[in-house]
Amino acid sequence: MTSSAFETARPDSVTYLDRIAATDLGRSYKARMLDELGLQTGHTVLDLGCGPGTDLRALAEAVTPAGSVIGVDHDPAMVDAARARTAGLPVVDVRPGDIHDLALPGHFADRARTDRVLQHVADPRAALAEIRRVLRPGGRLVMGEPDWETLAVDHPDGELTRAYTRHVAERVVRNAAIGRQLARLATDAGFTVPEVVPVTPVFRDVQAADRILGLERTTRRAVAAGYFTDEAAESWLGHLTRGPFLATVTFYVVVAEA
Template sequence: MTSGFETTRPTPIDYLDRLAATDAGRGYKQRMAEVFDLRPGHTALDVGCGPGTDLLALAEAVGHTGSVVGVDHDQEMVERAARRTAAHPRVEVRRGDVHSLPLDDATADRARTDRVLQHVEDPSGALAEIHRVLRPGGRLVMGEPDWDTLAIDHPDLEVSRAYTRHIVERVVRNAAIGRQLARLAARAGFGVPEVVPVTQIFRDVRAADKILGLERTTRRAVRAGYLTSDQARRWLDHLAHGPFLASVTLHIVVADV
């Protein structure tokens, strides 16, 4: 099973930086920034800030009178984010868990999560915790994919469906979180004035591979029994050499306190 696709998984830091640099990544992040309504003087919270990919843009938006707090549970991510923002005194990076944020009640004007809640143990608990730290009139903006919408063109539709089903059932913890966010946010006490669907289209198979890890995920699907080795071989051969098209929808959800 050889396809020319990546077989070595990138580090989490490399993956997050890579995603942010793609056209798809820049597009949905810009849309998130537009509805975030971040203003000079605000205190902004980036929940699951990773290696600090977005912290400098947030710092620029809040200006000299505002502040930015990045929180991540991973020590390596925290250290990388702290180094990247060391020259910006209004940015602070803290290690902490989304289920128990290291902030006092009602301390932030804005909060964001970017592809974070798909991985957490308790999305409802995380939303309640973010609600706790936001001030009255505050806003949370979330960007999360719905992996159940992943559609990859292939002559055998059942193989394509099996590949997506494997991701939904085995790979991503909260794979349908994108469609669930509005409901979960409302239950956590937020008003939800806007939901923005962003459908990402991939026509370059190599670009898609950098985000989707096509061969690595296919190998996992074989081991898990979703695809046979022969199906996987034909699947990857078509993806590598045939016309390619894939799409997945990410939901941007605006939630107000």
């Protein structure tokens, strides 16, 4: 089931997040999110689920030394990495915290962002309500999330593709359809939603796709979970390596205003 086209060892979380940020897709959608935030000199901006601090420098440059940037993450390793990367930026404060229960006063921040965070949280509704609480009236939240139920990988046997996507949506990602749900959930939390921007990357190279999707590792998990037989997995992966290869998934950038 293993081919030299695929990674067999899972990268650590920091490496994986850095890898996505360095892709054309990562640079493109992050730039769009930054633009949609509309940051100004003196703003206070929250990066909720900041990871290893990938975006904190860009936020700091946008608000200038007159503003402030607060990065929050629940993972101590991410907090340590983000602090190390922003040690020379006095405008940035990185804190451990829970997006469902932020240790911040109400109406505190001008802007907030979440980048591929809500797909993993225990309660997206509670998280959105908490973000709404800490944003000032007129504040803005910009969210970026994939909709994993839209994942499509071309294969002559469509049933294998559907089995793979079902496994990702049902077993791999906690809130797999969050991308399409963001506008509704944000509205329910008291936001208005002026803009929803779909971004659909197209992967034509199997190795590039594997570095994001973990195709072989995910297929092995699908076999263990009963979505594929060993024989079906061999057929699935074999065709992907022989090509031509094509995969897509829709990513949503959603702007919400308090």
